[in-house]
Amino acid sequence: MAFQHKHILGIESLSREDIELILNTGDAFKEINGRDIKKVPTLRGKTIINAFFEASTRTRLSFEIAGKRLSADTVNISGSTSSVVKGETLEDTAKNIEAMAPDIIVIRHGHSGAPHYLAERLETCSVVNAGDGAHEHPSQALLDLMTMREHKGRIEGLEVAIVGDITHSRVARSNIYALSKMGARVRLAGPGTMLPPGIERLGNVEVCANLLDAIKDADVVMMLRIQLERQSQTLLPSLREYARFYGLNTENIKLAKEDAIVMHPGPMNRGVEISTYVADGIQNVILDQVANGVAVRMALLYLVSGVESMQTQ
Amino acid sequence: MKAMLIRGGRVVDPSQNLDDILDILIQDGKVAKCGKQLKDSQAEIIDAKGKLVTPGLVDIHVHLRDPGLEYKEDIGSGTLSAVAGGFTSIACMPNTKPVNDNHTITRYILEKAAKEGHCRVFPIASITKGLSGESLSELGELREAGCYGASDDGKPVGNSEMMRRAMEYARPFGMTIISHAEDLSLVGSGVMNEGPVSTELGLKGIPWVAEDAATARDIMLAELTGCHLHVAHVSTKGSVELIRQAKRRGAPVTCEATPHHFTLTDEAVRGYNTNAKMNPPLRSEEDRLAICQGLADGTIDAIATDHAPHHIDEKNVEFNIAMNGVVGLETALPLTLKLVQDRVIDLNRAIELLTCGPSEALGLPVGGLQVGGDADLTIIDLDRKWTVAASQLNSKSKNTPFDGWAMQGAAVCTIVAGEIVYKLD
């Protein structure tokens, strides 16, 4: 089956078949990452620009490594979303980049919808969303699914708890779409100030009254990062109380299935949303997530590039 | 000035319960006669057979952007947009640069309108100096200079005592206080209606309670002070209900709704459409239906456009940082007529909402076709089908959410003080 999408703007616009193709492609690329010479010629001659208008270390690093392992030329630019007044418009920035004829722009932006804005205005190159505002973070959800599939052998029928600040989380939204499309069930929990209205309409979602209801008998427990910078006094009384009611620890994790896995998109706030003992415990697959991130991003870059063969040899 | 005889049109003037096939004779800019089979051998004849003849339409909520923001709109282009939409009188909001908070600015607007304008312009004063919310504008002199109402539109008066004092002070001058009802602490950094669509798009929401809470406060202050309160651009079900109940109690309250709020919902934001970004935001279908109900049952007194021109550079950006507002003067009439086609309201009610409804809400001396009064008229072709093309709008700005919409009904001739100021061939 051929991949029909020129851009990856979000999981919402992908089908179950698309997701499966991406995950299978990711699996095939993953093997390269264990080789001595971690490089294949798949995207030789292609130029990828990682345009990060919002601070990010690991996602940018992951995309950059993914591009390099496929032999693409990767260039990073960063900018600040907040410098709208003095800076040029996003459209001008993008058109300038496009004039240098890159093949793919990977964009991270603080404003929801920024990748869609670019995709509408760019003529030739593909746009890959590396996280836009509180909207979507498709590559994160895909690497999460890849990790779940690796550990659980399937995604269909899994009970997945997602806990934390759902309102501001693009990771939660993309995972809700992806998991629902693949036949898993999502349970959400978080402080009342962090559960947005109508979230249950995004997919196969149950909003739980508390953390314990969400993780009881879950196959996967995904803890979201509490964004310290976004945490204002109107949303949370204290991180201490957050840890007490919404933090995952060695006690409450026992409510999940015995073989449940614990995930986190990183970076973790140890002692806040996840205790150190759980973060370093055997159920934790957080580093697998990071490793799979490279593979799944290689898959995305390859699939949107329109290159015919993976050339993994 | 040559006399004019408008022949054979269906004359609808809700201010005098008039709906009949009649001729209208205009002399010296006034309505001289209104009756059957009028004759005048000197007069220019205008055949209105098969057309609707109404008092000139009135829009009490327009941003003309002049002085200071002429790159968006000026008095010339804004009033041209108005007459193209069938409006002969518009009231313009004070959030210009500088703010219309003293009579010098009011006189500038009126003089420029007399020179370069295409229709009547009624400036609205700011409630507080510089829209700061801190000290009262010179409302007495502003009233003298020609302001019928005062509003800090766009920057609601947050301090409740300030609003109380403004009402107390404005009342003896016979001024209407127009409220842009929003509790800004509840608006926060919201950019669209809070609901399933904002959740899905990952955009910060503005809850309905931000409007309802402010509407409730201002109604109570109007009841305390006896000042006439006009609530601008009602967008929520709760606000409509609060005003309905206030009117039942006899509170001195009127209100308006915009065509975009009775036509669209927050679904229009999908795709991060910045031409669907305005303040108050497009709400849910439930809210939209409540506004339609309010228009039908008399709770809502007027349709007003909140015509808010913005330059393309201010809209062609990410949704979060795009300016609030849409142009509305040239699409208001057909969108109101759509309510008639959809049987939400009847034709007489539609015309009332666009003529004497708004003029009475603000106490303006326009909105009817009484013999001896100013001859401001709009001739409307109810059957005319046309398609909105943003690029063809007369306004300097093209920020309409209705680009490409098929419309039925248009003003084909707009007459101000007996002179044709706009004619569609």
Ligand SMILES: [Zn+2]
């Ligand atoms: Zn307003």
